[in-house]
Amino acid sequence: MLSTLAPAKINLHLHVTGRRDDGYHLLDSLVVFAGAGDRVVVDPRPAPAGTPTGFDLEGPFAAALGDTAPADNLVMRAATGLAARLGRPLPARIRLDKHLPVASGIGGGSSDAAAVLRLLGHAWGAGADDLQAVAEGLGADVPMCVTATPCRVTGVGEVVAPLDAPAAAAFAGLHILLVNPLVPLSTPVVFRARAAAGAGFTPAARLPAPDTADIGAWLAALGAAGNDLSGAARSLVPEIPEAEAALGRLAGACFTRMSGSGATCFALFTEAAAAEAAQSLISTAHPGWWTATGPLLAGPPEIRETPARSG
Numbered sequence: 001m002l003s004t005l006a007p008a009k010i011n012l013h014l015h016v017t018g019r020r021d022d023g024y025h026l027l028d029s030l031v032v033f034a035g036a037g038d039r040v041v042v043d044p045r046p047a048p049a050g051t052p053t054g055f056d057l058e059g060p061f062a063a064a065l066g067d068t069a070p071a072d073n074l075v076m077r078a079a080t081g082l083a084a085r086l087g088r089p090l091p092a093r094i095r096l097d098k099h100l101p102v103a104s105g106i107g108g109g110s111s112d113a114a115a116v117l118r119l120l121g122h123a124w125g126a127g128a129d130d131l132q133a134v135a136e137g138l139g140a141d142v143p144m145c146v147t148a149t150p151c152r153v154t155g156v157g158e159v160v161a162p163l164d165a166p167a168a169a170a171f172a173g174l175h176i177l178l179v180n181p182l183v184p185l186s187t188p189v190v191f192r193a194r195a196a197a198g199a200g201f202t203p204a205a206r207l208p209a210p211d212t213a214d215i216g217a218w219l220a221a222l223g224a225a226g227n228d229l230s231g232a233a234r235s236l237v238p239e240i241p242e243a244e245a246a247l248g249r250l251a252g253a254c255f256t257r258m259s260g261s262g263a264t265c266f267a268l269f270t271e272a273a274a275a276e277a278a279q280s281l282i283s284t285a286h287p288g289w290w291t292a293t294g295p296l297l298a299g300p301p302e303i304r305e306t307p308a309r310s311g
Contacts, residue, residue, distance in 0.1 A: 001308050002123060003041040005301035006115035007033040008100055008178060008292070009107030009145055011260045013225035015202040016194075017154075024140075024156045025191065028204040030222065032150045034176050035294030038108060039097035040075065040115040041306055044123035046089035053079060053090045059098035064184075074113035074138060081134040082120050091120060101290055103184035105233075105260030107141045114145035115301075122303050148300040152210065165298075166213035172298035173215065174254075175275040179247060179282055180264040180290045181239035190261040194232035202228050219255050219268075226257075233262035240265065246285065250278040268296075 011029045018026040038059070047053050055070040070076055075096055083090050094116060100108035117131045135142040140157030150163045150171045162168070205225035208217045234240045240258060243265040247256040252274035253267040269275040275293045283291050 001041055001043050001306040002119045002303055003039060003306040004115050004119055004303045005035070005037050006040050006100075006108070006111040006145075007035065007037040007148060007297060007301060008264075009111055009141060009260070010034055010176065010266060010296075011105075011227065012222050012255075012257065013205050014227045014229060014260065015205055015225065016199075016228040017204055018201050020156070026155060027153065027157060029153045030150070030205070030207060031144055031153050032171050033111075033145075033148050033297045034106075034178065034292075035297055035301075036099075036176075036178060036292040038099050038112050038115075040112055040119065041095040041097075042079070042116060042119045042123070043092040043094075043308070044120055045092045047092045054093035056093070056095040057098065058095070061098040061101055062096075064102040065098065074109045074142075075116045078113040078116040078134065078138060078142075079120060081137060082117055082124070082126060082130065085130055085134055086124055086126060088124055099292075101180050101182060101184070101264070103186055104180050104264045105185065105187075105258065105262045106178065106264045107145055107260065110139055110141035111145040111148075113138050113142050114148065117142075117146055118148075118300060119303060149298065150296070152207070154204070161210065164211035166211055167208075167218070168298045170213050170215040170218065171296045173270070174296045175269045175272045176294060176296055177247070177250075177253075177267045177269065177275045177278050177282070178259075178264055178290075178292045179243050179266065179286075181237065181243055181286075182288065182290055183237045183239055183263050185233060185237055185261060185263045187261040190229050190232045190236065193236055194229060197232060197235070199228065199231070202226075222255065227259075229261045230258050233258060237263045239263065243289070246282060250281065253278065
């Protein structure tokens with residue numbers, strides 16, 4: 001059995017730069033990943049002949065996916081896609097331990113699928129090109145989640161340019177507090193609300209060179225950028241501005257924003273203790289909100305050998 005973290009995907013900025021003829025929006029975003037997320041476990045041994053891959057769904061947010069047929073879950077589609085590409089039999093079993101809220105702007109489903117690709121790729125000796133080819137067929141966020149390292153993302157999300165090691169290490173020195181009011185928010189609904197409001201397009205952000213190790217320079221440039229989906233998301237979920245205001249008042253927070261299409265908002269800190277203290281304050285003031293903390297990651301989470309469950 002192999003397991004890994006499916007980390008929360010965080011958009012530090014998100015500009016809508018245009019729209020293709022097929023209706024898909026062009027984006028510019030600096031993306032990082034948090035040491036908080038779902039947990040994915042796979043048994044890469046072949047499933048018995050004529051038997052589908054077993055699928056176990058558990059965790060605090062498992063119920064939100066309970067109406068989705070296993071074969072339609074992104075993690076199962078990821079496994080099926082990679083097995084077909086490599087000519088391998090389907091894996092025996094996949095377990096998804098769901099800790100991230102669904103439809104929350106932090107790429108939970110995409111990161112889960114990417115984690116399956118990384119795990120099976122490790123077990124089956126797949127190349128990076130194989131993983132990315134399957135990822136592109138699963139959704140715009142999946143390729144960046146396979147990379148799982150600080151990156152600049154353009155196109156509709158499929159053009160992923162990882163930052164150089166010095167910059168990735170600089171971001172990995174930060175800690176994040178994630179806050180969600182537990183109001184699901186569909187990305188297409190946010191884009192429709194944005195279009196109805198007559199919002200236009202924004203040029204790509206002016207960010208430091210990808211080898212820049214000065215985190216202050218990155219945060220200053222990101223502060224001059226924004227999230228073009230924030231206005232529409234706020235109009236749909238009034239709790240978002242409340243969460244943004246609460247994060248903005250936190251001592252020690254060096255950067256705050258909404259991630260993706262919402263409704264998750266976040267604050268960055270230079271010290272883990274400050275992030276944890278802020279989480280305690282937010283949880284006390286808003287006990288109905290979901291919160292999580294963790295470091296930002298410099299690269300993909302480790303893959304671990306996990307003992308099989310007895311019985």
